[in-house]
Amino acid sequence: MILLATKVSKSSNSDRLEMAHAYVFVLLVIVASTCLQEVHAGDIITTDVVIIGAGAAGITAGKTLTEGGITDLVILEATGKVGGRIRNADFAGVKVELGANWIEGVNGQKENPVYRLASEVNLKFSYSFYDNCTENIYDHTGYLDPEVVAPAVELAEQSFDFVVALGTNFTEENVEDISILTAQRFFGHVPSTPVEMVIDSFNYDFTCAEPPRVTSLKNSEPLPTDSILGPDSFFVADPRGYATVLEPLAQYLNSANGLWTDPRLKLNTVVTKIEYSTEGVTVYTEDGTIYKAKAAILTVSIGVLQSDLIDFSPDLPFWKLSAIYQFNMAIYTKIFLKFPRTFWPTGPGTEYILYADEMRGYFPFWQHLDNEFPGENLIFTTVTDDESRRIEQMPENETLAEIMVVLRKMFGQDIPNATDILYPRWWQDKFFRGTFSNWPIGVSSYEYKQLQAPVGRLYFSGEHCSEQYNGYVHGAIFAGDETAHEVLKCLQENDCNTIIPRGLKPAKEVCRAAIHHTQDFWSKKVTGLKQALHNRCSACES
Numbered sequence: 001m002i003l004l005a006t007k008v009s010k011s012s013n014s015d016r017l018e019m020a021h022a023y024v025f026v027l028l029v030i031v032a033s034t035c036l037q038e039v040h041a042g043d044i045i046t047t048d049v050v051i052i053g054a055g056a057a058g059i060t061a062g063k064t065l066t067e068g069g070i071t072d073l074v075i076l077e078a079t080g081k082v083g084g085r086i087r088n089a090d091f092a093g094v095k096v097e098l099g100a101n102w103i104e105g106v107n108g109q110k111e112n113p114v115y116r117l118a119s120e121v122n123l124k125f126s127y128s129f130y131d132n133c134t135e136n137i138y139d140h141t142g143y144l145d146p147e148v149v150a151p152a153v154e155l156a157e158q159s160f161d162f163v164v165a166l167g168t169n170f171t172e173e174n175v176e177d178i179s180i181l182t183a184q185r186f187f188g189h190v191p192s193t194p195v196e197m198v199i200d201s202f203n204y205d206f207t208c209a210e211p212p213r214v215t216s217l218k219n220s221e222p223l224p225t226d227s228i229l230g231p232d233s234f235f236v237a238d239p240r241g242y243a244t245v246l247e248p249l250a251q252y253l254n255s256a257n258g259l260w261t262d263p264r265l266k267l268n269t270v271v272t273k274i275e276y277s278t279e280g281v282t283v284y285t286e287d288g289t290i291y292k293a294k295a296a297i298l299t300v301s302i303g304v305l306q307s308d309l310i311d312f313s314p315d316l317p318f319w320k321l322s323a324i325y326q327f328n329m330a331i332y333t334k335i336f337l338k339f340p341r342t343f344w345p346t347g348p349g350t351e352y353i354l355y356a357d358e359m360r361g362y363f364p365f366w367q368h369l370d371n372e373f374p375g376e377n378l379i380f381t382t383v384t385d386d387e388s389r390r391i392e393q394m395p396e397n398e399t400l401a402e403i404m405v406v407l408r409k410m411f412g413q414d415i416p417n418a419t420d421i422l423y424p425r426w427w428q429d430k431f432f433r434g435t436f437s438n439w440p441i442g443v444s445s446y447e448y449k450q451l452q453a454p455v456g457r458l459y460f461s462g463e464h465c466s467e468q469y470n471g472y473v474h475g476a477i478f479a480g481d482e483t484a485h486e487v488l489k490c491l492q493e494n495d496c497n498t499i500i501p502r503g504l505k506p507a508k509e510v511c512r513a514a515i516h517h518t519q520d521f522w523s524k525k526v527t528g529l530k531q532a533l534h535n536r537c538s539a540c541e542s
């Protein structure tokens with residue numbers, strides 16, 4: 001504008017008039033476009049409910065609120081997309097799913113909402129026949145005869161049945177939790193050979209993305225997704241993406257030509273700070289806009305809650321932080337590969353392949369995509385936990401070099417080099433910090449309630465808040481719905497569940513020791529905790 005004004009002052013009279021008109025026109029355009037924008041940095045927007053995160057939980061929460069009569073809501077999403085951990089990408093001319101891939105838990109006593117939604121949008125998926133993978137085990141010598149591995153397969157089946165029975169018994173008898181590894185010790189056999197270890201990781205790590213020594217027996221075996229929603233799983237491969245299942249849920253948001261046009265959905269909006277009280281919530285965003293609401297629903301992952309991305313004021317209380325810090329964010333990485341030709345077995349029953357290495361978890365799971373993308377010569381391998389962390393820090397070419405060594409051991413030296421590789425880095429992504437939650441040993445149902453519980457009018461949701469179905473897309477949908485119902489009860493019936501669970505009362509000696517330790521090194525985030533401990537200790541002294 002300054003440039004334009006300077007230009008006007010050096011021109012002839014008629015030029016000047018023309019330029020003045022142009023100047024006024026430009027000004028009008030600027031003013032008009034500024035007025036049309038919904039939000040300005042520094043604005044304060046007042047609304048009934050702010051939902052943070054536009055993944056499955058956030059989108060579902062908005063739907064439930066809308067159906068309950070609350071339409072004055074805003075959804076703040078840090079990325080440019082709806083779907084969160086359901087996300088696809090272009091790879092070698094096709095679309096592959098970087099996040100959720102299976103509809104897990106189908107054909108049981110309770111309907112899986114994801115399966116229903118997938119059927120509504122005609123999503124393309126195929127039945128996953130996992131059982132056959134033990135027929136397709138390889139090691140450094142190549143293919144292993146099923147007869148040779150049969151004893152290990154049988155032992156693993158017996159062990160698995162025992163673990164499930166023990167988990168059922170522990171839940172029924174209300175016995176204190178143990179890890180799956182501890183249950184295996186009770187069975188009398190801990191997998192130790194490469195073949196035993198790869199079958200074991202297929203049984204546990206492939207689902208939980210953490211090994212049996214970490215995972216809770218009572219909350220994982222039997223897994224409600226299998227025992228209640230059903231034993232069947234379907235693998236999604238649809239060019240529109242798995243996230244299409246969210247479309248029927250998101251119908252309350254306006255969209256046109258495949259783009260979101262609803263001003264209540266704010267993409268690329270990062271929440272940096274949340275102030276909460278029993279009266280309401282104030283949410284601060286990176287762009288300077290402030291949202292004041294009667295309540296907020298926070299659906300970011302447990303990994304994000306464990307990080308410093310969002311500042312809470314006041315600091316989250318000890319019981320809440322403790323519940324958040326105790327739960328686990330697991331990591332599960334799919335590494336997609338493109339080859340000039342197929343060299344793996346094809347045909348029915350060959351889809352899932354295991355590689356038994358001396359190092360547990362070293363490129364153990366393989367799945368070809370011949371059925372989904374015929375003629376494309378695509379296969380992917382999955383790693384979890386520490387291997388995921390390692391791979392995320394490596395450049396693709398180094399990862400590929402390691403993978404080619406493994407593949408040549410499995411299929412021979414003559415196989416061609418891969419022409420393309422792709423894998424996501426969910427753990428390094430500050431908006432996710434991992435892939436899905438896993439219930440670790442040591443978190444009781446009581447502590448889980450603390451994970452779900454609101455602080456003031458700030459409600460917590462997301463897959464990690466679904467007690468039976470944490471870690472799954474359907475868990476996120478169930479949790480989003482349940483949390484929104486709690487918010488409706490609060491705002492419409494004044495029944496606000498803002499009574500804070502106090503956590504266990506610590507013994508006096510524990511308090512004193514803790515206070516002593518806090519004096520030297522507890523940092524900013526824990527100042528609130530230090531104060532809380534002092535307060536609770538005063539309470540237990542009295």
Ligand SMILES: Cc1cc2nc3c(=O)[nH]c(=O)nc-3n(C[C@H](O)[C@H](O)[C@H](O)COP(=O)(O)OP(=O)(O)OC[C@H]3O[C@@H](n4cnc5c(N)ncnc54)[C@H](O)[C@@H]3O)c2cc1C
Pocket residue numbers: 052053054055056057058076077078079083084085086098099100101102103104269270271272299300301304309310332333334426430431432434435436461462463464471472473474475476
């Ligand atoms: C690799 C992988 C494989 C998986 N496989 C399966 C599977 O096969 N089947 C299955 O059922 N499930 C699977 N899952 C799990 C499933 O994807 C998740 O449980 C589910 O999508 C989580 O939804 P959510 O809404 O709880 O969280 P999210 O999808 O994480 O949504 C939270 C949103 O919050 C946003 N956010 C974060 N920080 C901020 C901030 N500061 N401000 C604003 N927004 C913020 C994020 O961008 C995100 O969009 C998988 C996940 C991954 C990553």
